[in-house]
Amino acid sequence: MSSMVIPVDPFDLVIFGGTGDLAMRKLLPALFRRDADGQIPATARILGLARTDQDTESFKAEARAALHKHVAVDELDSIALERFIERLSYLHIDVTDARAWGELVSYLNERPEHIRVYYLAVGPALFGPIAQGLAQVGLATTKARLVVEKPLGHDLASAMTLNRELSSVFNEKSIYRIDHYLGKETVQNLMALRFANALFEPLWNANRIDHVQITASESLGVGTRGSYYDTAGAIRDMVQNHLVQLLCLLAMEPPYKFDADALRDEKLKVLRSLRPITGRNVLTNTVRGQYLAHGPDAPSYLQEVGNPDSKTESYVAIKAEIDNWRWSGVPFYLRTGKKLRAQMTEIAVVFKEPAHSVFGDLETPSMPNVLSIRLQPDEGLQLVIMTKDPGPGGFRLRAIPLDMTFAEGRGSNWRMPDAYERLLMDVVRGNQTLFMRGDEVEAAWRWIDPIIEAWEASGLRPEGYDPGSRGPIAAVEMMARDGRRWREIEV
Template structure:
């Protein structure tokens, strides 16, 4: 499976993800000369529509979601010529047969199928493809999250697809893995000699991972309620980031080696119990407040009824292996936060012995010695900052230290290069058959096993979400979660 696919088949082609991300990404790949001239894109959904009507919708989406300087009428015309539309509903054998007719003669050159549909349609859609003769050794299938809602249902989803495809043909999408800064974690750790020797419990005090959103439900009422922040964000995006931070060095940069080490880290997560969830987790739900100067309503108001679904979660996790023994990983994510930001903080331990004053503390005779901190911002800006100690200029006999920042702005460092949509990387890798940045089945199941332990603990302990005003970083208990250990969130 080394030849790039010549045909891209998208189910859910009229959805929001397709309009905002997938078609603009395909357009950008064409614009950069990364798609062959005879590439075929077939969009599919339940609605009846002509090719021309669908092309017009896609062109409108490109004009809306591409930066103004990226839209080019000539390229858009070439792009439209590659696009076809075929109405297909799961279970309709006749429509799948018509779809197969439109792909006739191209199968041997590879077909990449992208499922941007509810998970309940994954297996029926795959079965329809099989019955229509569209699954061959050169067919690949990509699935958007969620892959189930717990370990049992994730296995059902995976079994449904795994019955028709071998694992090497299955590409489970987590768009965070397409982000440049997330991929840079691999480069930072394994491409620089200074970090890896310190990347362990000897030198690191704790790790923080924060994913904050300013939005509320934003039209996702039917999906989000009953799912919540733990399943929606922690189970996939945040645990994927954690696995890259915590993994052992892979033998080589290939899909098997990288994902082998990630799954080992995920399996090392210490399961929670009804007792530990009380001290190691916080659930929250936003109430009315102000976000960035705008008055907003509470979750229950948006939903139209009361609910026990959490919109915020903070966790204290441990990776029980030699490298990370005793090092807490603090995770927090929520909606209606003060700012939209995703970042990783690696907090190093203080120097073992300070020669610059007693304990290196502020105050009489003190010097202000602070432990080093590495901050990796994923969004909205992209940067890597290392906070180090340096001598303050002056002629004083006693050395006074101040914290300064070594700042690498990826946006500035690569100012001549366009910052790409995460889906561009993922679609290109799907077409090429490279699974490195996709999630393997055993990773998904290891993630769900840990998440299930938290959910079960919450149920047994009868933990309900605590209220927090919109525009704050969650309930006050989230602050206490980390400050009990003598640390604080990096806000």
């Protein structure tokens, strides 16, 4: 089975920060794969733009090296590779210098009919100045789309300031706040699972669901991101955007149609229904942790960030509750951390056990049904159900997973598309369904800010945890108080 490839309209994509890690590791490989599959039209162009003083030929050489590093050898068809490389151009520009925009204007005005995509793969401090610069030279046209990456603010106040800066130049329908988690096939399949099947929606409420766990664990430490990470922490880096967005898609009401604003309206309702976690509730409903050292070659969090007094968390667990009719009484447990047992992202919907068991005398107890939605590794869905253990040796119950791993369902030659492939093409199409709206970002910060403020007011340090573990003991105790336990972190 093969996926249908629908070409997009001709476009010019300008990558501000075109020589940076995001461009080389994610954006250019994603664009190459779309080009190799025939989705990018012949006249489309890609322009790298940065302060690095180099020319187009050296940029092409850098891009070619990045593709060889980040794209599998069997995907690097030589003809497709050279065709893609020829699309690339480069401009050396300092966006803070108003006189430096002339070459960009000339480049884009060569093809005024093209859709224009401005991808800001730069620090958030440059988002506003770049948007203003584009407006001042007449490049913020009706055919232009502005793409911004996280962090979308450091708190509510800065997020509101950023939204004002962007909306003063671009219409909200031209702003694409990207969250690569929303481009993953499994996340999109979550919507198909709920709204394209009659099986689950009648069960998708507090009457049938006991609790939900959303886990994003990483096996590596902060590495070279230490200077950024120590100002953000796990709650800003992962919870405020990725995990909260997954919670919204899981908990939202069915939109009246599969439309960008209809879907985002429903996500916003979930964000506004999240019960505030404030004051002493923060001590019982949240846990912070920092990974410890493990030998001379495995430094602690404090050593990696070079700040022995840091109270920034590398792990966070939160018990979230939604105050509405559908979810009243159903806790949503969120956790994310670095240097944990495995690299894994999973949503687990744990259903309530039957009201009465007719198998009470059996040696093997029953287990709750669990719908597991795996984002990484091995994207797919799994439903655990109870069945009779085969054989003539009596009647014993056994938990059996009904497994749908997407790669297996497609065959050995099928490749799972990277999230950026889908999201970049959606920007060109003008489809905002998988992108965050400004009021969503602000609503998420309204819920997150009081948690951070209570942590800071408490003066408590994050709890240490061993690398390769499941995280702090306090997170296990938080679940145990509710009579529940975390699912295993495993590949």
